[in-house]
Amino acid sequence: MDGLIEKAAQAVLGSKLTLALTGAGISVESGIPDFRSKGGLWDRYDPEEYASIYSFQKNPEKVWLMLREMEEIVDKARPNAAHIGLAELEHMGLLRSVITQNVDNLHQEAGSKDVIEYHGNSRSLTCLWCNRHYDYTEKKGEYPPYCACGKILKPDVVFFGEAIPIEAMTRSYQLASICQALLIIGTSAVVSPFNVLPRQAKQAGATIIEINLEKTVLSDHITDILLQGKATEMVSKLVSAAKKIKGL
Numbered sequence: 650m651d652g653l654i655e656k657a658a659q660a661v662l663g664s665k666l667t668l669a670l671t672g673a674g675i676s677v678e679s680g681i682p683d684f685r686s687k688g689g690l691w692d693r694y695d696p697e698e699y700a701s702i703y704s705f706q707k708n709p710e711k712v713w714l715m716l717r718e719m720e721e722i723v724d725k726a727r728p729n730a731a732h733i734g735l736a737e738l739e740h741m742g743l744l745r746s747v748i749t750q751n752v753d754n755l756h757q758e759a760g761s762k763d764v765i766e767y768h769g770n771s772r773s774l775t776c777l778w779c780n781r782h783y784d785y786t787e788k789k790g791e792y793p794p795y796c797a798c799g800k801i802l803k804p805d806v807v808f809f810g811e812a813i814p815i816e817a818m819t820r821s822y823q824l825a826s827i828c829q830a831l832l833i834i835g836t837s838a839v840v841s842p843f844n845v846l847p848r849q850a851k852q853a854g855a856t857i858i859e860i861n862l863e864k865t866v867l868s869d870h871i872t873d874i875l876l877q878g879k880a881t882e883m884v885s886k887l888v889s890a891a892k893k894i895k896g897l
């Protein structure tokens with residue numbers, strides 16, 4: 650493993666533009682379950698049903714039962730060593746942007762400045778009827794939260810069946826097309842169109858470094874360096890190796 654970490658660190662140091670793509674797995678050690686975690690939120694709420702815009706439009710009260718539990722979990726969560734390690738890499742000038750599928754705000758809380766939120770953020774709400782926007786603190790403790798127009802508000806997270814925010818999609822695609830190293834951390838890489846980005850980076854000639862507890866659909870064909878293990882451990886080791894090589 651040490652050899653692989655060293656190789657990954659060299660790839661990051663030798664790259665003019667490095668990106669990190671993150672998924673739910675990077676926040677699991679902060680206490681937020683991914684879709685695969687057993688015995689938690691997603692055993693009671695099938696994501697296919699509860700994270701779909703059609704379900705929300707049909708029965709927002711029902712979907713808010715899940716959103717309320719998710720909000721309580723996210724409120725308690727703090728950034729872990731993997732979020733902090735990525736912020737440190739950015740600070741050292743070794744990472745341009747984090748492109749995340751997560752909606753938990755933990756990259757920003759860890760200190761990352763350039764975070765592209767591919768699936769939105771749960772910290773603001775919008776009314777699908779009159780398009781009014783609210784900060785989540787204005788509606789804290791209201792379940793479900795109502796708009797001034799009387800309709801139930803939706804958090805600004807991208808549900809299955811909704812479009813990706815155009816700016817996030819365009820910028821991610823542009824960066825993936827020119828990056829030289831790509832870190833992919835804690836994602837099963839099956840959600841589309843996010844899963845186009847690793848392929849885009851590969852075509853651009855980037856070195857693909859994957860950190861995951863297990864192999865994914867990317868591991869055998871797209872990934873160049875697989876660091877199999879916990880996100881906290883692998884990112885910390887990668888940051889330490891990069892610092893050591895740089896003599897810091």
Ligand code: NAD
Nearest residue numbers: 672673674683684750751752753835836837861862879880
């Ligand atoms: P996923 O649940 O499909 O896959 C998570 C991946 O992370 C798996 O491959 C798993 O092996 C890996 N993993 C789990 N724990 C890990 C750890 N400690 N270290 C390293 N790897 C670990 O998640 P996805 O690919 O992000 O897709 C799910 C969708 O649901 C995304 O849109 C995601 O944003 C959303 N979601 C977000 C949150 C959040 O905001 N924290 C939580 C649940 C789901």
Ligand code: ZN
Nearest residue numbers: 776779796798
């Ligand atoms: Zn409204």
